Amino acid sequence: MSQKFVVVDLETTGNSPKKGDRIIQFGAVVVEHGRITGRFSSLVNPLQKIPVFIEELTGISDSMVKEAPLFEEIAPQVSDMLEDAYFVAHNVLFDLSFLQEELLNAGQEGFYGPVIDTVEMARILYPTADSFKLTDLAAREDLKHDRPHQADSDAQVTAELLLIMLDAVKSLPVVTIRELAKLSEGLKSDLHLIFDDTLNIKESRIEHLPEHLEVFRGIAIRKRPIIENTGSKPIEYPETQEEKKALLQKAFSDYEIRQGQFELMDLVYDSFRKSGHALVEAGTGVGKTLGYLIPAAVFSLESNQRVVISTYTTQLQEQLLTNDVPKLNKALGAAMKISLIKGKNHYISMARFEQSLREIEENYDTALTKMQILVWLTQTETGDYDELNLSSGGTLYWNKVKNERSIFIKTKHWETYDFYQRAIEKAQNADLLITNHSMLLADLVSEKGPLPDYEHVVLDEGHQFEKAAGKYFGKTLDYMSVRLVLNQIGLYEQNQLFYKLESLLNDGSVLSADRHHTFEINQLISDLLYETEDLFKLAGSYARKAMKNKNSGSKIHASMIPDRENRTWMALRTTAERFYFHLRDLVEALEKRLEDARKRPDRFSTGQMALLEEVVQVKEDLEQIRSTAKSLFTDENRYVRWIEADTRSMQNSTTIFSRPVDVSEYLEGQFFSKKRSVVVTSATLAVNHSFRFIKRELGLKQVLVEKQIPSPFSYRTQVKLVVPDDLPDIKSVSDDDYVAAITEHIISIAEATKGRMLILFTSNEMLKKTYNLIKESGLLEDFVLIAQGITGGSRTRLTRNFKRFDKAILFGTSSFWEGVDIPGEDLSCLIIVRLPFSPPNEPLTAAKSGLIKENGGNPFSELSLPEAILRFKQGFGRLIRTSDDRGLIFVFDRRLVTTKYGDAFLSSVADVPVEEKSITEIVDLIHRWL
Structure with missing residues (x-):
């Protein structure tokens, strides 16, 4: 490609040229004939003060730009460089709009040539990348990026990235x-x-496809990997410590002996051989997975x-x-047949x-997602949605192409490329099959589940199995x-799916005479919209009345108790009945429409078939909603039902739940008693050195082995555990007074530890109040505050951002108490605000x-106590992830040291002495310790 590209990056005083923000550094790199041919960069005097935040981000200060040229002095050179070129930038609209404004103000022509956004380009060419930030893409391609947020360095890296992507x-x-x-x-x-x-260049030559690709029906797709039956070499279990050590040294060149890991290996192996169940708690750092x-x-x-x-x-x-798994294969020196299987909707339907793909695309998100998938199909072996990084609009599009039963779209010719079927076939041949708890439960319930027969199981994160079962057997609307x-x-009249369906079928030749008229179905949809509003409005007011005297902030949850004397309940129940009868009628009417269409499949083009398929999908969704609503309002004694809502947007946030009160009998009868050996393992299973609680929750009656393997870390030397003695007792003051008191402590501790701090709350309300109070105080302005439910993004994204600063x-709240891995320097201080008891009025x-x-x-x-202790152990385990970590844990809840049950918490975690100190002493301790 012989075009000229000018890759530009700007540093500016803010985001808006219209509001008077100016450029403080200009960087450009020229790319021609596939290589870098020139560079130009200059600091620019903005004739205004550089904000502190920008100075921290870029390292550019007022004194550095004082003698720099004004933009109008370099504008002619910039204009000349951009002539007959592509304008390229990472997030191009920002740089282009800024530069355009400055060029016009300097009396130059603006830039009106073609533009390339390397973010958009990367989204398409790296559909599986975790992030499309410049620094992350540079790391992915091993590009040296030593000065992020400096225009010359950013432009250089963007240019190198552009060349790689053009080759791609x-x-x-x-x-x-x-x-x-x-x-x-x-x-864009x-x-x-x-x-x-x-395309012009490639079409003029004969193409030789790479070995791993094939083209089917006009789509290039990765060939199915050939599963070689290697007849894995038989391996004997390593009996002695030396044999185990030698085996693990193959996986890790620098393997340190971990007695606990050897012990875990023996326990798992013996349980399988002796066909018995085992409960094994393996402390942090034991090396549980390979164990x-x-x-x-x-x-x-x-x-x-x-x-x-x-x-x-x-x-x-x-x-x-x-x-x-790669470490496992390395250790065993044998190619194990290992397969991973997920639910059907995780896989694409080709x-x-x-x-x-044959439909004309006008929606930006959908077009971009189709492009991402086209590139991904040349790479993926699994067809699994979790590999992709899609926008929220892209996720909506995925619902159209995920693997589901198709009635109108012919799928037969794509059968060889059915990724879900491939996953099932691979599972049939696997020695080790990796799945998740909900898939395991789905398999137990269905007659002919997706998993092949098995007798031996390891339940990792076993403390979550009861919760997964409750969720699986419960309902949510x-x-x-x-x-x-x-x-x-x-x-x-809204021209959506129903309108399109009627336009397709109403030409007289498709619909049978006895079918509903269009206006009848339209009335049904209209009534259903009305009943939906009514149902959730009533559910919200039922919850609000049930909670009227309880202080729970904006989030409310109220048990749904059938009561003929309660007028709100009776109104809610009656509306629910109308709701599911209307749903039944609409489902039947749509089913009849589809029946008529099925009789004349020859009449429809492929695009029309896709429309009918969408109607099938919506009809099935409506049927699912109907059966959920019916079961939520039919009295089953073994289930608890409740309503949750947020008073700030009552209607939109209202959700109705049901869960079985107890799943232990089911798990015992359908799972534990039918499998030869189940090893339940986790870092948190025992409460006060006993497995009684987890056995009762899971319905585990016959257990061969119960064992706690302690963490190899030296908690006494690696951790300080402190309870402040100058905080009020949580029960003796109002929530607001308590928040005010802990906020002062958090600010003092943060200033002393310089951040790197995780604060765990038990309620969203208290998290929000504390976060807002800290923000308002202005005392931690140079800290980056990242809060679950306030700062956008998933748990993974929040954690990644936390590590960056x-x-x-x-x-964090509940989901941060476990499963967050922040090793080393990234986390040096953990604050537990309250002992994690579930609120007693929580319906379940x-x-x-x-x-x-x-x-x-x-x-x-x-x-209550065992649940809280297990959660406390999970939180405690966030801090020390390696033998070099050191850290401080502050528990703000004085009940840890003032109550009898506080001892049960302390004896359940590692042996660390508790220190009680005032905030002044705490600050001294931090300075000495860190």
């Missing part, structure tokens, strides 16, 4: 480039010129029996496959994707999801407590 475009198959060229017309930058140019993977693999190869490994989250599944489906179908404080806790009382037990000692 050339290496794509011609059929892929052809589709990309079509779709790129609607992009002029990438269609790049794709068109490349169970090695014996599971050896047992599987020796006995020729499959072993299933189940985790709570799909992220942990991925981690097993990408991090731990028939649906091909169908949607929320306002936004119902509205989303109803908006999709729309009223006739030196002076950062991360505020209240129902479980009621059941314990009925059976003559004590809800506090049998439920």
Whole structure:
């Protein structure tokens, strides 16, 4: 490609040239004939003060730009350079709008040539990248980026990235480039010129496809990997410590002996061999994953029996496959047959994707996502959605192409490329099968589940298995999801799906005489919209009345108790009945429409087939909503039902839940009693050195082994555990007074530790109040405050941002108490605001407590306390992740040292003495310790 590209980066005093912000540094790199041919950079005097934040970000100060030229002095040179060039930048609209303004103010012509946005380009060419920030992309491509947020350095790295991406475009198959060229017309930058140019060159030559690719029905796709049956070498279990050490040294060249890991290996291997269940708590740093993977693999190869490994989250599944399995293969020197399987909707349907590719695309997000998927198909072996990094609009599009039963779209020709079927076939041949708890539960319930037969299981994160089962057997109905489906179908006059369906079928030759008239169905949809509003409005007011005297902030949750004397309940119940009868009628009417369409499939084009498929999908969604609503309002004694809402946007946030009060009998009858050996493991299973609580929760009656393997870390020398003695007792003051008191402590501790701090709350309300008070105080202005539920993004994204800044404080609630891994320097201080007891009025806790009382037990000692202790252990485990970590834990809840049950918390965690100190002494301690 012989075009000229000028890659530009600017540093500025702010985000808006219209509001008077100015350039403080200009950097440009010229790329011609596939290489860098020139550079130009200059500091610029903005004739205004540089804000402190910008100075911290860029390292550019007022004194540095004082003698620098004004922009009008360098403007002619900038204009000359941009002549007949592509304007390229990372997030091009920002740099271009700024430069345009400055060029025009300096009396120059503006720039009106083609533009390339390297963010947009990277989204398409790196569809699986974790992040599209320049620093992250540079790291991905091993580019040296030593001065981020300095214009010359950023421009240089962006230019190098551009060259790599231009090569990546050339290496794509011609059929892929052809589709990309079509779709790129609607992009924000002029990438269609790049794709068109490349296409012209490639079409003039004979193409030799790379070995790993093939083209089917005009789409380039990665060939199915050949599963070689290597007849894995039989391996004997390493009996002695020396043999175990030698085995693990193959996986890690610098392996340190960990007695606990050897002990775990023996326990797992023996449980499988003796066909018994085991409960093994493996403390942080034991090396749990390889500790169970090695014996599971050896047992599987020796006995020729499959072993299933189940985790709570799909992220942990991925981690097993990408991090731990390669180490396992290295250690065993044998190619194990290992497979990972997820729910069907995780996989792409190639028939649906091909169908949607043939439709003309006008939506930006959808066009971009189609382009991402086209590139991804040349790379992926699994077709698994979790590999992709899609925008929220892209996620909506995925729902159209995910793997689901198709009635109108013909899928037969794509059968060989069915990624879900491939995953199932691979699972049938696997020695080790990795899945997650909800997939395991789905398999138990269905007659012919997706998992092959198995007798031996490792439940990792086993303390979550009961919760996963409750969620799986429970039901959830929320306002936004119902509205989303109803908006999709729309009223006739709204020109949505229902209008399109009627336009397609109403030409007289398709509909049978006895069918509903259009206006009847339209009335049904209209009534249903009304009933939906009514149902959730009533659910919200029922919750508000039930909670009227309880102080719970803006988040409310109220048990739903059938009561004929309660007028709000009776109105809610009646509306719910009308709601699901209307749903039934609408589902039946749509089903009849589809029946008529099915009789005449020859009448429809492929685009019309796709429309009918969408109607099938919506009809199934409505059917699902109907059955959920019915079960939520039918009296089943073994279930607890409740309503949750946020008073700040009552309607939109209202959700109705049901969960079984107790899943232990089901798990015992359908799972534990039917499997030969289940090893339940986690870093937190025992309460006060006993497994009684977890056994009762899981319904585990017969256990061969119960064992706690302590962490190898020296907590006495690595951790200080402090309870401030100058904070009020949590029960003796109002929430606001308590927040004010802890805020002062947090500020003092943050200033002393210089950030790197994780604060764990038990309520969103208290988190928000504390965060706002700290922000308002202005005392931590040079700290980056990252808060769950306030700062946008998933848990993973929040954690990643936290690691990026030196002076950062991360505020988290429930999901941050576990599963967040921040090793080393990134986290040096942990604050636990309250002991993590579940609120006694939380509906599920209240129902479980009621059941314990009925059976003559004590809800506090049998439920609330053990649950809180396990959560506390999880939080405690966030701080020390390696043998070099050091850190401080502050527990602001004085109950840890003033109550009898405080001892149960302390004896359940590592042996660390508790120190009680005032804030002044705490600050001294921090300075000495860190």
